[in-house]
Amino acid sequence: MNKHPLRAITQTDIETYARDGVVLIKNMLDDEWIECMRAAIDRAVAEPEAHGILSISHGPMTSICYMSRNIPAFLDFALESPIGEVVGRVIGADTIRFYHDHLFVKPPRSPKVMTWHCDETAWPVTGEMVPNIWTAFSPINGENGRIEYIAGFHRYCVDRNTHFGFTQDQADGVCPDFEAERDNPDFPFRFVTFDMEPGDAVIFHPLTPHFSKGNMSETEARVGLAVRVFGDDVRWWNPPYKAGIPGLEPQPDGLAPEGDLFPVLWRRAQN
Numbered sequence: 001m002n003k004h005p006l007r008a009i010t011q012t013d014i015e016t017y018a019r020d021g022v023v024l025i026k027n028m029l030d031d032e033w034i035e036c037m038r039a040a041i042d043r044a045v046a047e048p049e050a051h052g053i054l055s056i057s058h059g060p061m062t063s064i065c066y067m068s069r070n071i072p073a074f075l076d077f078a079l080e081s082p083i084g085e086v087v088g089r090v091i092g093a094d095t096i097r098f099y100h101d102h103l104f105v106k107p108p109r110s111p112k113v114m115t116w117h118c119d120e121t122a123w124p125v126t127g128e129m130v131p132n133i134w135t136a137f138s139p140i141n142g143e144n145g146r147i148e149y150i151a152g153f154h155r156y157c158v159d160r161n162t163h164f165g166f167t168q169d170q171a172d173g174v175c176p177d178f179e180a181e182r183d184n185p186d187f188p189f190r191f192v193t194f195d196m197e198p199g200d201a202v203i204f205h206p207l208t209p210h211f212s213k214g215n216m217s218e219t220e221a222r223v224g225l226a227v228r229v230f231g232d233d234v235r236w237w238n239p240p241y242k243a244g245i246p247g248l249e250p251q252p253d254g255l256a257p258e259g260d261l262f263p264v265l266w267r268r269a270q271n
Helices: 011-020 031-046 072-080 083-091 153-159
Strands: 022-025 062-065 095-106 114-117 132-136 147-151 190-193 201-204 210-212 222-230 264-267
Touching: 011 022, 011 083, 011 147, 022 083, 031 062, 031 072, 031 095, 031 222, 072 083, 072 095, 072 222, 083 095, 083 132, 083 201, 083 222, 083 264
Parallel strands: none
Antiparallel strands: 022 201, 062 095, 095 222, 095 264, 114 210, 132 201, 132 222, 147 190, 147 210
8 A cells, every 4th residue: 555645746736736726636546545445435334323423414425524533444544545745745734634534425316416615614723724635436527426616716715814604694604606607707716627536636725615516327426535634824713603523622722733633644854
């Protein structure tokens, strides 16, 4: 199983992420990782309540978090796979800590639509270095529900100190519904999406809006494992609408995450 990415992270990867808030990393994992994690995913899907915490999107698709606390392969994936190094090099961090994992399995003919949202809405922290690395463990395409992103919108949010809540009366209201902008020639941002193969990964900024349709395939599930991580600028921030972390009391605002629940995945070598 590869500890380092199968191909080097390039300056183009770094610049794409900075500009668009999302970048595709092809061929991140070798076949051993793919086989190992598919077996672990099958185990989690068979008994989701026993092996993770059900997300609000669980139902028409399997959507569970914190499998790493119950199935060793998920923790091994966080600690021993290339994901920490890949994210750290792409976002320019010196240290990457584990936050949590989230499994999404959208079965054939699932109607589940994930409406436009930003992940930062839920995380009880502030800072830009809270990306999501979403790894494919099945083919991902337009038929089975690939994710779409609004490239560049993260900079709009950062520059204006905009934060979204879960309802209109929280923070700056809910994330815009970008469906009305699809055919707008004056829309200043781009819709981007990626076909993926098992072992490919997408890294996206916590303020990058994203969306996915239902799975229209008759035979192909859409299987993705998200791992959320903490980088250098992350500090606890606990407005009432933020989600808590199971097993952890809210931490004082302004402190950096540390401790056994958030192990270091990667550190940049110092010259």
